[in-house]
Amino acid sequence: MELIFRQVDVFATEPFRGNPLAVIVGADGLSDAQMAQIANWTNLSETTFLLKPTHPDADYRVRIFTPHAELPFAGHPTLGSAYVWRSLGRMVKSDVILQECAAGLIAVHTRGQQLAFAAPPRRRTGPVGQDDLDRALKGLQLMPCDILDAQWADNGPGWMVLRLHTRDDVLAIRPDWSLLKGQKIGAVGAWDPAQEGMEAQFEVRAFVGEGQGWEDPVTGSLNAAIAQWLIESGIAPSRYVASQGTAIGRAGRVFVEQAGGDILIGGDVVPRIVGSLIV
Template identity: 30%
Template sequence: MALTYHVLDVFTERAFGGNPLAVVLDADKLSSSDMQTIAREFNLSETVFVLTPASPGHTARIRIFTPSRELAFAGHPTIGAAILLAELRTSLVNGDSDAIIALEEEIGSVRVGVRMRASGATFGEFDAPKVTSTPEALSEPEEMSAAVGLISTEIGFENHKPVLLKSANTFAFMPVSNLDAMSKVKVTPQHWMRAFTDRGVHGVFLYTRQCLRAQSAFHARVFAPDLGVPEDPATGSACASFAHIINQFDALPDGTHKRAIEQGIEMGRPSSIALTMTVSRGKLEAVRIGGYAVRVAEGTLKI
């Protein structure tokens, strides 16, 4: 059996930046074990498998795998798969086109608006799944700071404190004082297990207001070693949850708020994630995640 695959760089307008993603097409005949083996072979933070949708109203069904496990939902695979399917299946008019790609994911249906333009990279944006839990304060700051190679005084800024948010993927959010401290972050396994693994945390999202790009509102790094991802260049699902952290600590006024989040810079994979938040009566009513993607490779898998 031979299957076509594409590799895209997601959350970037240029090749060899952003978060690389493998997308395997026509994967209906693959078993879950096959998919996990292929994801391990690509060894990217995620690999997407495109299958026939259960409902004719959807564009495709997708399954998402890290090198070590399947995920119910993830941001850059959603953006990348939708952009690829739009580019492969949508006819352009004078080089431009818009499309709605409806994806069946393990978490449910996710609709992605895709904007294709002859003048540049393709942009995709989706409404993030609702988060029903609320942020929980994280104690034991010395254990947590040691888990990421920092000292406790480098954790926190203004009123921002470490919190845990449970959603499709559970993330710990750790505010870091400045860029200098962010540059020193590294996983310390003996502390990581007690601080995060034992709490069921999928990944840790570290962030600071100090940024390298003028258009960015936050600088972030994400580590998910328990998912087989030592560091992630761009993490859309974490940014979707991060919206709740921003609203909690920054007390956003009612209305629509846009924030650009830079990530992956320390890895040499600069990424930009567009976060849009709608607040009504102090509550976060809607979250959208957007970004560009570019195709960089394609080939054939021989199974």
């Protein structure tokens, strides 16, 4: 079986400085086990498989796999998958690309050269309990005084978010991966415009306690949940840019905008590998 394969860079325009995504098109003939094995083999943070939709309004259906598990939703796989689907000349059914995934229908908007998805509803919100917070602080080697707040911001992957005082505080985190097993933690801190400029307003990092543990370069789902929390609480303006990946040599930029009742999470997508996958 020969399938269309694309690898794209999401949330960055500088070559190889965003979050890479593998996309396999026409994957309806693959089994669950084959999808999981391919995603483990690509060894990227996520690999997506595009299939025929089952919902009448959807343009396509996507399944999203990490090297270790399947996700109901993730942000950079949504933008990358929509980009690949559109690049193949597919016709949309409405004025937006409508993606079907395990989390439901996700609208993907075109904003100039960028794509943006509407942040999905969060499955879990509210303050983090003391036991979970203590685990997170130990894993990130932080003290209680280092954070301003901690909230659940779970729109599928299971994110807990810690709000730190500054961008520098976020960049200074040195995780102890042995203590982060089973946790998915985001950290966010504000830029100081006087010292750091106006290119972005917040710095974000994402720590994933799967396998040996790893830091995600640029994370759409996390930024979506953070944006919902920060905008609703008045901490962030209705339009801002988040920087992510700085600590691991990436240059991710996530463009956030409140549009009516939606919060749109946008970014650039650039193709890097074009070819076929032999199964």
